[in-house]
Amino acid sequence: MVIADRIIRGRIDRSGALVSADAPLARLQQRAGGGLGKPLALPQLARLVALAQRLHRDISRPLYAADDHSDIHAVVRIVPDADGASLEISDWRPRPVVPPQMPVLPEMPAHGWTWECDQQLRMVALRAATGAPPLPADWEGRSLSELFELQPDPDGRFPVLRALARQSRFDRQRVEAGEAGVRVAMLLSGDAMFDAIGNFTGFRGSATPADPGEAGDPAPEAVLVDPAFGSLPLSDPQFGRRIDGALRGPLSRIIATAETISGQFDGPIRADYARYAGDIAHAGRHLLGLVDDLADLQNIERPGFKAAADEIDLGDLARRAVGLLGMKAEEKGIRIDAPRTDDKAPATGEFRRVLQVLLNLLGNAIRYSPDNSQIWIRVDRDGDRAMVTVADQGQGIDADQQAVVFEKFERLGRTDSGGSGLGLYIARRLARAMDGDLTVDSAPGQGARFTMSLPARDVG
Incomplete structure (x- = not known):
């Protein structure tokens, strides 16, 4: 029975036992030799639960299991918590068991692999020719894009993704494959497969080691002289x-x-x-x-760099920054309290550079603020200085971090892909190039307040 149209739920306690389950999952657990109140008898599911608990975050992965009569293909979402984890299994598709046999694969390429994946890009067959790179461990059921690290072609395209959208053949998809430390550059080709009534069922193809030139690697003992860069030093x-x-x-x-x-x-x-x-x-x-x-x-950092001296209004530029990033804030439920239209702070600085700094400050505030919080932007004047401040309700920055936050590639220990670690360094350099400055005032748990100051401009 296909039950791909509903969610199958289960519950794991802290000891790893299945304490509740909808009927399909309970039957599968029983046929695997377990039962309610007993440890999970499905090895792959047990490993995924352990992974989610170790990472302390939700994960979603393909699930492959088998009972007496069919193979089960599904997608499981695991939500860990202090008392165990909740399971949400969707797209549950039993497939009748057929006598074991190797799928009909393309002719084996010399020193390469032949492979087959289903319509969800999960690997169902993989063979290696004599002298080919060793097959990765535990390849069965892994995603094609997980087994093969896709690389763009010279035009920046991914042939396999375009073929997937069109359900058609693809050639010369550059990939890297293998285990850590034994990575091999390969070229992937595949034909789309269809069943008797025309439904797309996956791809079947081959993977061959790429020549050094095709993989983008320099030949041994060769001097790398790229026509785009020549031998220019970084300082040029x-x-x-x-x-x-x-x-x-x-x-x-x-x-x-x-x-x-x-x-x-x-x-x-x-x-x-x-x-x-x-x-x-x-x-x-x-x-x-x-x-x-x-x-x-x-x-x-070029000697003699100088910013333009435009007549600007920090209030106007702050409102422009909010307009550009307002949608990004709304996605997290963050409210931005921007300067009113009559809040003005005339100053001297380069229009686009000041906007660039404000976008960096506001973007950081949005990225590192909790959902459903608030960000304030205020403009002010202190003597001959016009100022704009961006304040958030994030985790804050302690004194040691404040000492290095404006250094190159400093991301305060963050390892996510949110930024390069150059934004604040560039922002301060730009502010100082306009005879201004950029400072931070913060404390752990009390958010952060970044203030850019520029020469004030008197308006008659």
Whole structure:
């Protein structure tokens, strides 16, 4: 019986025992030799529960199990808590057991692999030729994108993702495969498969080791002279311009392709595939932001760098920053208390650079503030200084961290992908280049207040 249209629930206690379960899960536990009140008898599910509890966060993963009559393919979400974990299993699809046999695979490539995956990109077959790189351990049931680390082609596209959207053949998808320390660059090709009534059932294909030139690696003993960069040192201003040009185009194409797939403009695809493409687009935008930061970094550290002296209003620029990032704040339920239209702080500074600093400060405040909190932006004047302050209700910054928060690549111990660690360094350098400054006032548990000051401008 297919029960893919409802959620199957279960509950694990702190000892790892299944204490409650809907009927399908309870039957599977019983057929695996367990029962209610006993430890999970499904090894993969038990490992996923342990992983979620160790990470202290929700995880969602494919689930593969078997009873006496069928193989079970499903997706499980595990929500750990202090008393154990809750299970939510969806897309539960039993498949009749057939006599064991190796699927019909393409002709074995020399020194390569043949493989097959189902319509959810889960590996169901993998074989290696004599002399090929060793097969990864526990490949059965793993996602194709987990087993093979996808790399963009020279145009910044992912052939396998486009083929998935179109349910068609793909060629020369660059990947890396293997276990840690034994990674191999390979080229992946595959044909789309369909059942007797035309439903897409997955891909079948081959993986062959890539030649050094195709993998992007320099030949042994060769001197790497990239035509885009030549032998320019990092300090040469042309290096920044060339790296910006060499990376921006491919990254933009990666983002555009991933967003096309995520938006399903080439045709409808599964929601989880769309999320994968969305993750790729998000990572691409992060890398593009890093390219921007590196370009800014080299620019502001160039001898003689000077910002323009525009006539600006810090209140107006603060409201512009809120307009640009307001949607991002709403996604977290954060309310921004912006300066009123009659709150003015005339100052002298470069318009786009001041806006850049404010976007960095407000973006950080949104990123590191708790959901449903509040951010304040205030403008003021103190003598010959015009000031704008961004204050949040985040975790705050202790005295030791305040001493290094404006240093290069300092992210206060954070390991997420939220930033490059250059934003505040660049922001302070820009403020000082405009005869101003950027300071922080904070304490653990009391949020953070970043204040940019600039030369005030008298308005007659």
